[in-house]
Amino acid sequence: MWQELTSVIDELNKSYEALVRLGEKKQTALASLDMKGLESLLGEEARRTKAVRELEERRKQVLTRLAATEERLSPDAQMKDVIALAPKDLARRLRQAHEALGKNAARAAELSDNNRFLAEHALGAVTFHLNRIGGAKATGEYGSSGGEHIGHAQNFEFKA
Numbered sequence: 001m002w003q004e005l006t007s008v009i010d011e012l013n014k015s016y017e018a019l020v021r022l023g024e025k026k027q028t029a030l031a032s033l034d035m036k037g038l039e040s041l042l043g044e045e046a047r048r049t050k051a052v053r054e055l056e057e058r059r060k061q062v063l064t065r066l067a068a069t070e071e072r073l074s075p076d077a078q079m080k081d082v083i084a085l086a087p088k089d090l091a092r093r094l095r096q097a098h099e100a101l102g103k104n105a106a107r108a109a110e111l112s113d114n115n116r117f118l119a120e121h122a123l124g125a126v127t128f129h130l131n132r133i134g135g136a137k138a139t140g141e142y143g144s145s146g147g148e149h150i151g152h153a154q155n156f157e158f159k160a
Contacts, residue, residue: 001069002090005062005082009097012055016104019048023111030118 022045029038063082067073073085083095 001062001066002086002094005059005066006090006094006097008055008059008062009094009101012052012059013097013101013104015048015052015055016101016108019045019052019108020104020111022048023108023115026115027111027118030115030122033122 022041026038026041026045028034029041063077066082067077070085073082079098083091083098086094
């Protein structure tokens with residue numbers, strides 16, 4: 001089971017590395033407003049995140065089985081405690097894999113946050129330009145319903 005745990009963590013690490021590479025490509029696509037490139041990346045990202053969820057589930061199952069067979073290990077043990085109980089030949093490899101996994105997971109989360117920020121602001125820019133083309137104006141006035149008053153001008157002469 002120790003070998004299986006090490007294998008699952010290695011696979012998780014590879015999946016997170018792939019998510020980091022995808023996140024970097026996604027960031028480039030968002031910054032350059034490459035919608036076709038972004039569309040192709042989203043499908044791959046969905047597949048990778050599904051793989052990560054499945055691997056996390058496998059990791060939990062292996063840890064639960066280890067806790068059932070190892071008296072000194074509880075199901076909610078920290079990874080440092082798990083590594084301390086691992087056989088000597090696997091402990092170093094398990095520690096390195098876990099540290100790399102932590103770094104890759106943190107980098108993937110950081111890229112995800114940055115990409116969310118870029119996507120929100122890109123959408124704001126698109127909305128602004130669509131409103132400019134359509135002649136919509138948001139004013140500082142509020143209507144009877146309490147919502148912001150938006151006027152629409154008919155802009156048939158606009159050269160897009």
